Amino acid sequence: MKQAPNIPVAKPQLGQREKELVIDCVESAWISSLGRHILEFERSLAGFCGAAFGVATSNGTTALHLVLEALGVGPGDEVLVPSLTFVATAAAVAYTGATPVFVDSDPQTYNMDPALIEAALTPNTKGIVPVHLYGHPADMAAINQIAEARGLWVVEDAAEAHGAEVMINGQWRKAGSLATAAVFSFYGNKIITTGEGGMVLASDEELTKNLRLLRDHGMDPERPYWHPVVGYNYRMTNLQAAIGLAQMERVADILEHKATIGRQYDQGLGDIPGLILPPRAAWARPVCWLYSVLLEPEFPLNRNQLRVFLAERGIDSRPFFTPLHKLPPYAAGQEMPVAEDLAVRGISLPSGPAITPSEIGRVCEALAEAAEPAP
Ligand SMILES: Cc1ncc(COP(=O)(O)O)c(C=O)c1O
Known part of the structure; x- marks a missing residue:
């Protein structure tokens, strides 16, 4: 019997426009980090999110490191990050010589729990990096309120949440414009990719100038080969920006398509016992980055068994992230019961933009089969 093709967790969808703009780079020979697509891509994402400035970088991790450096984070400082996130959120803090201090998750949204922030603050705390995990925004209103009262900056890690929105003071506002600064990733599995x-x-104009200076080898833009600070080469190429710009031209369609994928999963999985579907707080409009579910104790398989069950049917999946306070570079005996519980029960299903309705149907059928009690 012919085996149905494998369903990857997240395959990007690139079209004719991406091709055209990349060809433009090749034909014009603007393939390095100068070139008009970079500025246009920066303006496009900043405008879409409601921020004044964008500074494109080589990846999301360098963007995080860059903003922490530009904010003056260094040895002796502490920065609050959620424990349940991709490792880059904490690694970027470690690059500066500062210490990432972990905060447990809110069981409703899986994000940094604002109620636990006060207890994590010390006189060395300089700022907070909340993450919008799997596309659901962190509770920015609560986090900003605490930060403001303490004179701390806040940087959104919006790597997984292009287009997500939060209700603040009666208005829907986009992730990326909700704090001192925000960081995005355009890795191949992200909602917008380069x-x-x-x-x-x-x-803030001064912060943006500093970001550009540090990104471009610390070189004074008015004075060639004059480097007043130690900088980095964290630039994006025109080729990458060309792909990003093409994606931004149809960002509304991409987001609508992702929402449709989420709805199809909601419908296909809603009646399966033992599954908790992705959260949606009343104040949030999440985006479906990776459609991620939790297994309840009554589900016949545990998460790792379910991943094997799906793999046997050609369906790729991802476990939730390992809570960072459990990883060797960061472990110091901390206990984060909510993050630890989510991490063993959570699984992300195939939900990239190239997935087809029939593939989503196959994933739902496999989950329904897995949920059947043993005879
Ligand atoms: C929450 C989070 N932060 C940061 C990053 C780092 O981005 P990049 O892989 O582009 O370096 C990622 C993803 O890859 C992420 O998921």
Whole structure:
């Protein structure tokens, strides 16, 4: 019997426009980090999110490191990050010589729990990096309120949440414009992709100048080969930006398509016992980055068994991230019961933009089969 093709977790969807703009780079020979697509891509994402400035970078991790450096984070400082996130959120803090201090998750949204922030603050705390995990925004209103009262900056890690929105003071506002600065990733599995790529969004002009200076070898833009600070080469190429710009031209369609994928899963999985579907707080409009579900104890398989069950049917999946306080570079005996519980029960299903309705149907059928009690 012919085996149905494998269903990857997240395959990007690139079209004719991406091709045209990349060909434009090749034909014009603007393939390095100068070139008009970079500025246009920066303006496009910043405008879409409601931020004043965008600073494109080589990837999301360098964007995080860059913004922390530009904010003056260094040895002796502490930065609050959620434990349940991709490792780059904490690694970027470690690059600066500062210490990432972990905060447990809110069981409703899986994001940094604002109620636990106060207890994690010390006189060395300089700022907070909430993450919009799997596309659901962190509770930015609560986090900003605490930060403001303490004189801390906040950087959104929006790597997984292009287009997500939060209700603040009666208005829907986009992730990326909700704090001192925000960081995006455009890795191949992200909602908007450039293959590898990242961007910092900010609305403060001085901070933006500093970001550009540090990104471009610390070189004074008015004075060639004069480097007043130690900088980095964290630039994005025009080739990457060309792909990103093509994606931004149809961002509304991409987001609508992702929402349709989420709805199809909601319908296909809603009646299966033992599954908790992705959260949606009343104040949030999440985006479906990776459609991620939790297994309840009554589900016949545990998460790892389910991943094997799906793999046997040609369906790729991802476990939730390992809570960072459990990883060797960061472990110091901390206990984060909510993050630890989510991490063993959570699974992300194939939900990239190239997935087809029949593939989603196959995933739902496999989950329904897995949920059947043993005879
Ligand atoms: C929450 C989060 N932060 C940061 C990153 C780092 O981005 P990149 O892979 O582009 O370096 C990622 C993803 O890859 C992420 O999911």
